[in-house]
Amino acid sequence: MFITQKDNDIVISDVTNFNLYKTFESGQCFRWNMDAGGGYIGVFRDKVLKLYQEDNNIILKDTTEVEYENIWKHYFDLDRDYSVVDNSLMGLPFIGDACAYSKGIRILKQDPWETLISFIISQNNNIPRIKLIIERLCRRFGHKLNVKDITDSNDQDYYSFPAVGDMKDISIEDIAELKCGFRDKYIVDAVSKVSSDICMLDYIYDMDLEEARVKLMEIKGVGRKVADCTLLYGFGRMECFPIDVWIKRTLDKYFLDGFPNIRPDFLGIVQQYIFYYVRSNPNVVK
């Protein structure tokens, strides 16, 4: 893998284990959308990025090498060698199949606050509506972002995910406008708890896993599953293995005699491989 600047773009060449489609459609993120050309446009912090893939090359439009080094390399987890993970999984019953199918997914290093709110919204919900609610949240409470010359999206506005401070004065009525249903009070509680202790999320980095879970689960609407998703996708805690209905069906059908011993820091990736595999092939767990 090597990086070059070509005109205004950054090209990641000969990258292995990186499939844009699988990464963005594996259910870990909600703010990346495919454009007409098969590329993706999305927002991370205050950056709007358009990128696309040609075989083993990923092209990041209108990006500098400094931005790549400071932001995107980390966001796409490009310092990790996923082939080491894959090699350790191939040959395992079921997990090997999931790995072969899902190979190319990378765990995104997302913003902790955005991840927390997003997965509160995700509970008992479906992906198109989750994305809709988050988009409304960003348009209502985020701020409009500068977009430099993103082709065929000139009439489209992009908004940041609102920071805690952007939401600190919201009422339940404000959130109800997002039409997120019974989850409105959960969002209000998350804003209340995090804004009253603005370092709350920072402390979590230094906690052991169970302590971090308990801390997040103090927030209404955050149970074990939402906490684990927040820790995995938002805090990079790769040892988390969120168990949703799909993973549970898999465990109940294929792992009644127990789950194999897997390196703890590979568990988050294994979960993502299995999730994408069974969501894409529901018959496997029926």
Added chain:
DNA sequence: CACCAGGCAAGCC
């Protein structure tokens, strides 16, 4: 084909 009705969805309280 529309269109409609009722089921159901990345959990949690």
Added chain:
DNA sequence: GGCTTGCATGGT
């Protein structure tokens, strides 16, 4: 058991 909303499904 109940919860908001709207997608996806299957029936007409």
